Amino acid sequence: MTRHGRVARTPVSPRDPALLTTSIPEPRSTARGSGRATAHRDELARLAENLLSEPTVRNLWRQQLSLTRIFDWLEGFPADTWQDRWLLSGSDDLGSGWGPRGLSAGTRSRFTAGLGTLIVLQVVRPSYSWLFGSRLLGVYDAYRRQNQPALFAELKQRAGGQRCDEHATEALNVLTRMSIVTGKDLLAFDLEDLTDYARARRDNGRTVTALPLAYDILHAVGGLKDSPPTLREAQARGQLTPAELIDRHPIANRAVRDVLVHYLAERSAVLDYGSLVNHAQMLADLFWGDLQRHHPAISSLNLTDEVAQAWKQRVRVLPDGRPRRTAHAVFLAVRSF
Template sequence: MARVLDWLGQFPGETWQDRWLLSGSDAVGKQWGPPGLTQSQRCRLTAGLGTMIVLRALQPSYAWLCGSRLLGVYDAYRRHNQTEVFARLRRQAEGRGGCDEYGAEALNLLTRMAIVTGKDLLELEVEDFEQYAAARRDSGRTVASLPFAYEILHAVGGLKDAPPTLRQASAPGQLTPAELVDRYQIVHREIRDVLVYYVAERAAVLDYGSLVNQAHMLAGLFWADLERHRPGISSLHLPDGVAQEWKQRARLLSDGRPRRNSHNVLLAVRSFYLDLLQWSLEDPARWSRWAAPCPISEADVRGYLKETRHRQARMQQRTRTLVPVVPRLVAAAEDRLRQAELVLAAARNTEPGQEFTVGGQRYRRTGRATSHWRPTAVFVTPLAEPETRFDAECAESNAFWTWAVIEVLRRTGARIEELLELTHLSLRQYKAPTGELVPLLQISPSKTDHERVIPADPDLVAVLARVIRRIKAPDGKVPLLSRYDGYERIFGPPLPHLFQRVSQHRLQIISPNRVRELLTELAEQADIVDVDGTPLRFTPHDFRRIFSTETVNGGLPIHIAAKVLGHLDLNTTQGYVAVYPEEVIRHYRHFVDQRRAARPSEEYREPTSAEWADFRDHFSLRKVALGTCDRPYGTPCQHEHACVRCPMLRLDIAQVPRLLEIEANTRERLGEAHRMQWLGEVTALKESLRHITEKKKQADRLQQQAELGESGTNALG
């Protein structure tokens, strides 16, 4: 340390920190210090500099600390500074499941922040974390452990009055109407004030995401664009030439491509002018000076309906394209999950460096048996692709959540926001008049702010039960997490969300972007393509359209489907339903010949209480000897009540003995038919035995689900 002091003493300054900065060493990283040093001299100087850092005499920058390897300095700093706080931080990291490497990196991160800022740990602020993140990104390094460090510091009493997570602290909140308009730097202050007032008025009837779009169209695409091309413009009364030029620009993007939502921009501006005109009649003293002829004529927006029809046609064509390949996607998700579970189980039972086989493919678990680096990671390398290495735990997690997302979306038709807002409290039970418990799924208000409850079939209950069992904490409870709504830019209350997973040693709710990435990855891996070889991709909303198409085409009345989907307008549901030409003809003729003359308006009315009760309780009318008939609502039996052969029969496990009796009787009859040479009867009985075998396999699957707690209402706990 004496050598360091002698060297720094050559520079003027009141403190050693001033002399350090004047030396220029803080900006050169590993090349710091006096020139011409030998390796031995640099080692001595480095040791002395580390001592001065521990004594808090020097505060090097993040860039210097990240570029210089000061072995042992961080541990020494923690031994001599705030030892009690660092001990509590270490216990917090261990209690939250932080592995040796991850917890150590979080402690090193907080140590760097204390060294650079010169603050005590409990005095660190959110801004310090933001500065650290910016410095790390500038140096090309990751900040993966930063959220974990934030949380353990908050848990020991630091970051007072700050949110409990870095995500909540750094998430952008809602902007005021004035802030939304001021993003576009409107020059004319009075017109800027008019826009602010108008946006504030619209805020009462719009959600935040729509309000942001409204401000963007009026302030950004309309008036700011006019000011750029017509400097000095100061009146809403636009000359015809100026209005025409703006409408041409509004129809194009900056790169010259057509703007798909140009009619939305024109409609927003038209509504703005017409609203100002109405206000001028109601309050002339304030608004008469702003009333002006609307530059958007009815002819300008007449193409909106045509554009809407074209957009609807594109969506329906996309749905028709995706419906046939959904079974392939579902099968790929199931196969991928099954393979990932087998690989993970085998890898955990294999020592690092050893090989194992799963499904005929050889793998090697990487690492050394004596290595303590990342003890919780299970890295695996396929021997056929030695350059490829993956984390088996991460692969299994991705496969599971991809499968769960697909199953819930395709069985409920929920929006992506509604899916991610599902909680343990969303599962409910309804006791029918027959005494049967019917599982229900409660969908929280989302786009339309209307809550709805839909019946949950046993397969959906099995999926949700598997999700719940996976996310439960050791105490048997689902952890409480706050979800950030990126559309509304707000955090919800802590709730037991179902779609939560461990990421970077922290429980987090899966984001909408991550859901889209998982679906895209699966479609690419499954090589799902169109008939012309074009790769097909699935989005979460595709499953909503597919669900509505299949339910309505399967016989569910469209006004009931609208309630299940949460649509306020039947036209919206009709736009979702992609029917095929033969179905259009059949439904149209049926509608014209039998219904239109008799009750022209009944098809578009609200369902009555009796109809809701009939729809809710119709399952009780499907009870048969062997179980429950799951044929679509309102349809007759098309299989002459040959339940053993019917794919719609869901076998009751308690009726397996009855099924075995039917099998034995059928085999006796088959023997008799062989003896009597009743060849037609032989063929029929063999077909029955084939279906009985399928029903026995179904019974085995149901029995396995029951043993795992994945079926029936028992899973709701």
């Protein structure tokens, strides 16, 4: 920002492939799509039968019942794709508390089984925060058998040869979650996909201890092309500029984006790099990113009291419902801004 109150234009950083338009762009990790987003429920039910290792009459009946439950529920939300219906349900922000209220244990089990089938078929792609907060017994294994099974098998073999079973399994789960959420081929992942995953883990108060091993085994099978052989070397490539830090978070309004970039540039004179990264994430994601998700047409930093108070309530809680321990730091950063 200049001394006269005008905001100078700054170029979009090379790390933001989407031009900043009037609508909110898609996240950087864009899914290739399974082609089943608009498939009829009967077609998906037929595809699901191939997932059963023991297609007995009873198992087929149980699968059909689970899919009927989840299809009937999702069709209650007005959208053209199953993914959009899932998002409209609000469940993506609820973790283990997703779905209709007041379900019995048995009915909830059927809903969970049906949703797991849709995840395996790449019909529904929940967020990282949802996956972290949900127990999906058997879904990850089924997903690996259905999607790029030969490559997943090679990754499993390499992971097992390097670390203990528990650590190897978690490294494999890291790559599975990334595939579920982004919808990308394993060999199409890049460093920013892993960075997105690490950020999501930390935002949910979880560790990323298996991420280096996930990087190692993916690199060993031909993934992460043109990247160093280890995650440590890849992360040592240098510091991002204020513009690049802000542009890691899609901001629809160019004027607001420019204000954030100039403010971060000013703060860079007195903050270490780690603090600068945290500031960018708090301002561009937890503050403005949250506001534009809930108010897509928002274009002014002059918030009404109602909008501001609602934002404060949201930021106090993590996506899985737990209190955000760093909420006070977010408030302080926004107040200073």
